[in-house]
Amino acid sequence: MKQFDYVRPATVTEAVAAAAQPGAVFLAAGTNLLDLMKGGVSRPDRLVDVTHLDGLDRIETLADGSLRIGALVRNADLAHDAEFARSYPAVAEALLSGASAQLRNAATVGGNLLQRTRCAYFYDTASRCNKREPGSGCDARDGENRGHAVLGWSESCIATHPSDFCVPLVALDAVVEIEGRGGRREIALDELHRLPGEAPERETVLEPGDLIVAVRLPTAARGFAAHARYLKVRERTSYAFAVVSAAAALRIENGKVAQARLALGGVAAKPWRARAAEDVLRGVAPTADAFQEAARRALEGAKPSGDNAFKIELARRIVVRALTLAAAGTPARIPALPASPFASTSGAIHA
């Protein structure tokens, strides 16, 4: 790990100023940053430790009914907040399906939003990677890429965003509150992450010094609590990144879908909101056919970036399943294996 200066600002304003310098980065829990620094992927000159800042670790319901989650709230604390899990069950389920209990105890809400891709070529500093070293090329494009993006990728980068948490958040229209040199502003989470295009090194719209201070879930997000699921296919039963995942949330009125929310994980450089699919579900009965059509729409424009065509078909099937599960209703308790296809382990076997 490269030598760095360590600064511990007393206020958000100081933090923003300290991190606006070239070579400076924020340190929250460090569960992703330290990993990157140990691998030589990230070599900052200055760490601006925000973990001691006051007031960023609260979960509060605002007057308008929206929920404001401080950026330093730990993933586990959020997922285990009973009121939160009741109101936003798919988000809690997604959180609990990510990483390990130890990492969730440390990792922060803000840090989760900004975690970097797991692309092996990004991590391998001997490989060419446009994200790590702009203009160097992309060794993933013709490499071992069965896990890479099938939506929104470009020739310069086929990496995916690894977060589970962001997937239901983006489906529920979460808003990100940012403190920057120009003061406070907010943007939709859907606008936080950028697709790679020609500049995959610019992963978000954040400017130097910008500090995410909170994530907000609008009032309307509560309306999906009765029909919201997160589903994640992975190559271990637990403690593995998604091959593909989906968050589905429905508002069902009089047997019809009044409103649908759908987002996919593991398929693109950002959590992938599938608005076209949501549109086809509005006003229709929650049937298998309707979900198939939604799945088709959700993956429109998908194309393999390598040895990963299966992910397109898999994503379609996950969409159908996630919608089916959501339509069936949110379970009273998050399953023993959160977001797993094996959430329900029934004993009885039928020939």
Place this chain on the structure above:
Amino acid sequence: MNHSISLTVNGARRDFVLDDPRVTLLDLLRERLHLTGTKKGCDRGQCGACTILVDGKRINSCLALAISHDGADILTIEGLARGDQLHPVQAAFIAHDGFQCGFCTPGQIMSAIGMIGEGQAGNDPERVRECMSGNLCRCGAYVGIVDAVLDAQGQMDETNQRRSA
């Protein structure tokens, strides 16, 4: 630049001057305090061998900078037993053969204690398996680990009930 920090480690307050901000809690414990019970299996948050409790919560100490944890209360495997009296989780790991080579064991035990404190798993073995999945065991002692955790948790519940009765 030197940084002064203070930690409570296994109940004792320790003040240090850190001459390098890169030192992780794991390396601080192992190389500077010579508390080598906490193990380094991957150093990247992928195996759980370095699990300790910080302010009562289990975390991977390899991904935690010591300097950022100024003021923290740390519990390691060395701080569990009271003299010859093992912690119920420690005793249960022996009774259920919840380890073979023993290298992941301190992390498993600290993780189990953290998990019991979180109170999310109850007595459901499936939830225990899920909640203990952040601790890899290459020898494959998982069956014994799950049995040990459930057994110890039951004993601790009983003790607590007796105390409160």
Place this chain on the structure above:
Amino acid sequence: MPELTLTSAPAHIRHGSNIGQPLTRRDGILKVTGQATYAADNHPPGMLFAVMATSSIARGRVVSLDVAAAKRHPRVVDVMTPDHKPQLAIDPELKTNPFVFRMEVLQSNEVRYANQPIAVVIAETQEAATEGAALLAPRYETLPPLVGLDAGESYMPPVVGVGNPTENHLGDVEAGLAAADKQIDAIYETPPQYHNAMEPHAIVAHWDGDRLQIDMPTQGLMLSLARVAELFGIAHKKIHIRSPFLGGGFGSKGFLAGPQTLGIMAAKLVGRPVKLVLRREQMYGPVGHRAPTRQRLRIGTDGEGRLTALDHHARTVSSTFDDFYEPAADASHTLYAAPAIRTSHDAVRVNTGTPLFMRAPGEATGSIALESAIDEMAWACGLDPLAFRLKNYAEVEPMTGRPFSSKALRACYEQGAARFGWAKRPLQPRQMRDDAGLLVGWGMGTATFPALMFQAEARAAIRRDGSGVMEIGAHDMGQGAWTALAQIAADSVGLDIDRLDFKSGTSDLPDAGIAGGSAHTATAGAAIHSAGAAVIGKLADLATSDERSPLFGAGNAGVIAREGRLIRRDDESRSESYAEILARAGVAEIEARGTGAANPAAMEQYAMHAHGAVFAEVKVDPELGQIRVTRMVGAFAAGRIVNPRMVQSQLFGGMIWGLSFALHEAAITDQRTGRIMNANLGEYHIPVNADVPPLDVITVEEHDPHVNALGIKGVGEIGITGSAGAVANAVWHATGVRVRKFPIRIEELLTQG
């Protein structure tokens, strides 16, 4: 390292010893309190930290290293490079015996595989050494690497495994296939796998003049010591290695590794103790791995479903500079009674670290292919897989015609199948679902592993106070040597286990041989048994030839040793304690040595193998393809069980490795660069707790009078065999999709909806 204090008599230990008792681990308290000292836990005064820089190319040479940049980093003490290093006494390329593997210890600038050590940075702190290594920023001259099973011209290695013939024939395979009523011809692929013991390879090396103190995990203390001695040109007696605990070995810690040698060199270079621990990614190169294989199986059966021929060919790889060949096809020698069997191997050379023994080398890779093929053949014959295996049960070892020294496989099949409920299995695949709609499949596999013996010696003593001592430089890598060998030792001298001082794990003790081949308990146990018998014999001589003893005249054969006393066989009222015997003789301690080794005559006469049957249930999501093992039952017959608790744990562990082989682990190599793209524990998947279902192990009673005096066959590796195939076969039974490339991936199962 503090003096080892093993549990003597805590409440949880069951008394009345010894062999056959499920004692808890004697090192248990040390391990659950964090006091068990692994190599990297040592910290002699003045110790420095060494970190290796490793190559990012797989083939070529290092052109430059920025040594100055590394040295400028605060607290970096020195940088060891090919140009700046202590000289070794012999060329590390020299193969001085068949168990010596070539290692990279900075002897040149050449790079032969990715992750090869190319320099070592030594510093006052771990942080400085780590960053110093990064600052070396090597530049390379890169050559196109040889990668994969088709990397170049194939050749027939002279031998595979440890001296096994590359080809074996029984009868006429082609004629057998031609005459067959039905046949299958299938190709299976297994990936490179890495041992990934939880404990990274480590060494703390401390030179004191020309004496060398080493802490390192090793499965072979004396082999390692001999290698250190020849590399550094020092006498054996000047080297002391401590390895009381290994944080797992699985074959990768059998021999002194290059990186450990570098640690010793670094300590010599700087004149201070040095600790060198591999980073996890550095374990994917210089410390061995399981080579990939491509195996073709052709099997024929007659109209009754009896085998007419079995042809098993395996392609594998070795490194460009040394030889180790995964003997995968040899798995077909012992299990099924075909009149014609052919096994053969060929190989290509690739730019990789040299492959090595990895838990059940050959047996694991060969078993998953063979057991899959047998399953396919049973299906082709319309037979239940168990019925098919019973129909082709080998009453004698097929390849050699030798009788088995013992073989309780039929009982394994029976008891395992009964416990599992196999009889209810539908023959057709894709017939079972659970309440949630998940596909359910049941599969089985036969397990087998040879009952091997190496060579070991032990020293036993009885002390004046009547307590015993047993000394043997054995290795506890998790299998439980501290406990199981102590149980054998206590029995051998007729003492309660807490009256015995069992010394182990250091190189100044008698040579226990290597902890590998599932042979350690048998081999070290045999040495212990014979040393114990010898010392009791001496004690008996002392007593029975002394007129003052109540045992006078009984003769050695006329007394038995029990609970610290010698007792007359013909009159149990006449006995004398060890302490009394020694006190009267005025002897402080009486000692004897014993050895353990294979009996060549018995080996000539009998085929010696452990056997087992594994049954697995998997669930598969019909649309999404994710797989989960939900149940496994393994029934194993492995001779005498010294400690059922530890044996069960070993077998559980093996079964989990089998599960992992079928569903999880594989190193992903970039075909262009030869670099492993998942050299970590996040993406090289080994099973986590949630992947492992409740497991059920049955140890089937088996008495083997031929394998060794104790009748022990060994259980360290057999669990992986059979299990891998059982899981793979269960996936087929659940889905109807036969996947022949392992591990089984989601995309293979998405073809059907």
